Amino acid sequence: xxxxxxxxxxxxxxxxxxxxxxxxxxxxxxxxxxxxxxxxxxxxxxxxxxxxxxxxxxxxxxxxxxxxxxxxxxxxxxxxxxxxxxxxxxxxxxxxxxxxxxxxxxx
Numbered sequence: 001x002x003x004x005x006x007x008x009x010x011x012x013x014x015x016x017x018x019x020x021x022x023x024x025x026x027x028x029x030x031x032x033x034x035x036x037x038x039x040x041x042x043x044x045x046x047x048x049x050x051x052x053x054x055x056x057x058x059x060x061x062x063x064x065x066x067x068x069x070x071x072x073x074x075x076x077x078x079x080x081x082x083x084x085x086x087x088x089x090x091x092x093x094x095x096x097x098x099x100x101x102x103x104x105x106x107x
Contacts, residue, residue, distance in 0.1 A: 019027060095101055 016024065
């Protein structure tokens with residue numbers, strides 16, 4: 001659906017008849033003000049969003065740094081614990097030769 005030039009002209013004539021020639025400049029001014037206010041508010045909202053994102057990103061980086069520090073502090077303790085609890089390598093034959101791993105008889 002396209003609007004032809006004659007349809008646009010007809011719409012303008014109807015608007016002129018409804019509002020009158022004296023009120024049209026006031027109407028145009030109020031529409032212009034409303035548009036400026038809307039643009040201003042949209043700009044402020046995008047600035048608020050950007051500020052929120054910056055704050056949120058800074059908090060995430062700070063939390064990651066804290067987590068990294070905690071991880072690095074725990075790492076030596078875990079390595080020590082892992083070294084003290086290591087079991088010697090055993091092969092499959094040794095596993096099955098242990099008494100607790102033998103098949104049980106059903107009586």
